[in-house]
Amino acid sequence: MSSDSAVMLRRNVKHTLRNPVAVFNAIIMPIVMMLMFVYVFGDAFNVGGGDYIDYATPGMLMMAIVYGLSATAIAVNSDMTKGIINRFKVMDVSRSAVLTGHVVSTVVRTTLALAAILGVAFLFGFSPTGSFLHWLAVAGVLLLVIVAVSWLTVAFGLAAKTQESAGFAMVPLIMLPFFSSAIVPADKMGPGIREFAQYQPFTSIIESMRGFFTGVPNDGQTLAAIAWSLGIAVVGYVWARSKFDKRA
Template sequence: MSITDSATMLRRNVKHTMRDPVVLFNAILFPIVMMFMFVYVLGDGFDVGGGDYIDYAAPGMIMLALCYGMGATATAVNSDMTKGIINRFRVMNISRGAVLTGHVVSTVVRTLIGMAVIVGVAFAMGFSPAASFPQWLAVTGILALTVVAVTWLTIAFGLAAKSPESAGFFAVPLIMLPFFSSAIIPAEKMGPGIRQFAEYQPFTPIIETVRGLFAGTPSTGSTLAAIGWCVGIGVIGYVWSLDKFTKRV
């Protein structure tokens, strides 16, 4: 019953996404616009240690595709909690946990599609990774783990917010975080203070892991740090989400 209910919630969320052009723009098109801007407008101004800037920027743009779609998830979760939808589902005898599961799965699917589109556009712009097939599988795994972890944290933000508008605001720091990482330029090129923040925040080891795998030279240290951050974020988001959800229903 729970699996059936989760599938029903998934179809519902997918339909809502397809009917909302803003969500599709933020999740897919806007990161592409950002990639064009950074590569073709600003790319020549960045010193990334040789090589084409697109090879450096692609992993960072993939992270932007992850974060820019999360505001819509936080807003949608909060709307379900504050506009009476949960009460309707309760009358219909739908599993309460299916509501969260539906949001998680739909967000993960939407985000992974957005990431795949970013990679495809990057190839069209000259992206030339040296990764082997196992390394491509590792890239897919680390990105999927990151998406699941960040999605649970985003859902917790949505449940903790008082209104859909404030839920969207909760996601703003998450959206901005990749800009203060190694997504656009190497952390060592940044000024004091910002450099240390970029080096020790969660997105930098994730981006560096993906970048190393694409280059065919993965770093064990970055990979372990990335996995550790993902597991930590995912556990915190999951526990926080269940706590808030239980209290509100």
Template structure:
């Protein structure tokens, strides 16, 4: 068996292992899938009437909630990766001659899958609540591509954080900025309605152009400037996360 086929086989095994862990952990499933839906219901049904955003609030807020659906599943990944590292699981896998690349990619793939499931749930509930996008089939492909790229990039960054943390608790805390940043973006209200200082932070933080790209695609009117910035941030996250994760894994494993 070639090295490539061995790595792929090992990756499939690690993916199956991580999938079983996800299904057996109700907290992980709630944070990754159900909690974003709870946020949607709260913002649209409870708070949405207080915001004047120029369109139906469900249409405005859905792109931001897609990004939040990606970010809310990251904490579980960081703690799972760190638990594997600190409790000796990695060492046992090394004895079994499991590919090192498979160990990391298994966590990345399951995190990406969880994010896509959560985003699909968000879109389904949004339609039930009156979501009416003007996106064409090509625009929807763009939405899927941006969400997939964001989930993949954030997964690598989160795996790196989990590997670098000293304890399971600190691994979970390390992902808090990634979870909180979507709140400090244009996810729920336009940036130009915010005060000086906050507005500038919102405009230049990484999640705002990603959200605006999704908003433009779903409205059938994507902006090239937002798209370029969104892709640049996602690629940057992925590269930093991959290099950081691989180097940390080599040092600690």
């Protein structure tokens, strides 16, 4: 990471710590969702045997990733609409460092949320059987997904006209895990929703993690997860750079 990117990272982390709403959405809200679905509703879900916590944890990790994205979109839009970018240009700060700083800070914030989710999961009896190499594979999938959706979020923030619209633009992405296999298997959903859940990107990502956690990797879902993540990352990066070059 360049020195300019490191400066932008420190700046964004400080802004996040000063924003209780961002901290709540990024870290506390995923824990609340896990408590609700596992502790309150867990016995109501039939996932084909096994403890529900083992089934739900990969889905909760996916939710933890998307719940903090609104803060990133709003922060990016704020930089664009309040003239901060022009100040950076006068200070001779690298243009790419502004975007990279937002992406890296999102990765750091999301990593903390994932650690909190895993901690709560273990308290609830989460018992993965995967090996150390399987855990490394899970970490790789998660990192790739976080970077991909971070670039897409930055692009949404740059494209939005106001901070409010930037936050609202992330709602479909935040809701997407609910229409995946995060909470219940896709084949238990109603017609139409079932097909959508089976073929949308988050289901592949979640099922890939489930395979690694159980020690039985699902190669097809993992390849799909990697393909989806790379595609999202490329679209997000190209779109973000294009919008940034036009507006900055």
